Amino acid sequence: MRCIADTAPRPFEGHPLEPIAGGEVFLRNFHPRDIPRIAEIVAEALREHYEPSLYTSLSQQWPSGFMVAQDRAGIPQGFLLGVNQVPGEARVLMFAVEARWRDRGVGAHLMDVFLQRCKARGMVRVTLEVRVGNRTAIRFYTRFGFSVMDLLKGYYSDGENGYQMTRDI
Numbered sequence: 001m002r003c004i005a006d007t008a009p010r011p012f013e014g015h016p017l018e019p020i021a022g023g024e025v026f027l028r029n030f031h032p033r034d035i036p037r038i039a040e041i042v043a044e045a046l047r048e049h050y051e052p053s054l055y056t057s058l059s060q061q062w063p064s065g066f067m068v069a070q071d072r073a074g075i076p077q078g079f080l081l082g083v084n085q086v087p088g089e090a091r092v093l094m095f096a097v098e099a100r101w102r103d104r105g106v107g108a109h110l111m112d113v114f115l116q117r118c119k120a121r122g123m124v125r126v127t128l129e130v131r132v133g134n135r136t137a138i139r140f141y142t143r144f145g146f147s148v149m150d151l152l153k154g155y156y157s158d159g160e161n162g163y164q165m166t167r168d169i
């Protein structure tokens with residue numbers, strides 16, 4: 001026989017969960033234990049590799065700007081890492097959902113909550129960079145009111161150009 005404790009998602013201590021994607025995925029803030037899994041998602045989805053310490057140091061600057069979408073087992077399946085390094089301006093530094101979990105509203109929910117948190121923190125603008133060839137992400141961001149402000153030549157580590165996109169809050 002299964003009891004509720006067997007099936008309930010397990011939060012990290014002090015990290016309340018908010019259900020999304022039909023209750024299969026839960027939103028919470030980043031925890032350093034997430035780093036290996038987030039690095040996997042970054043490698044697969046963003047084709048980039050960063051020092052593990054980067055995630056920890058960025059999360060300390062604005063803890064609620066680094067949000068994780070975990071599955072019922074507590075494993076991150078998506079995340080949005082936003083920073084606030086310029087007064088009044090947030091920047092989405094990394095944003096990805098694991099391939100099997102895409103097109104179910106996880107990304108939209110992460111972005112919605114991020115924009116709410118930006119507003120609550122008094123931000124007036126959000127910026128981000130995206131590969132020029134990433135049509136899916138560009139469509140996603142356009143749907144969220146972002147528009148292309150600049151072309152960033154050779155911006156990515158493999159030489160691909162980027163767009164800088166922004167939206168006001």
Ligand SMILES: CC(C)(COP(=O)(O)OP(=O)(O)OC[C@H]1O[C@@H](n2cnc3c(N)ncnc32)[C@H](O)[C@@H]1OP(=O)(O)O)[C@@H](O)C(=O)NCCC(=O)NCCS
Nearest residue numbers: 045095096097102103104105106107108129130137139140
């Ligand atoms: C960009 C990205 C984060 C979006 O995440 P996601 O979880 O797939 O986003 P959503 O599910 O909210 O939206 C994706 C699409 O699914 C659709 N969708 C959302 N919920 C849905 C549902 N329940 N049923 C069917 N379709 C749905 C949305 O309408 C959207 O389509 P559209 O963009 O054509 O309008 C994801 O595609 C990704 O990780 N890509 C690789 C990494 C990347 O490119 N990151 C951005 C770098 S700048």
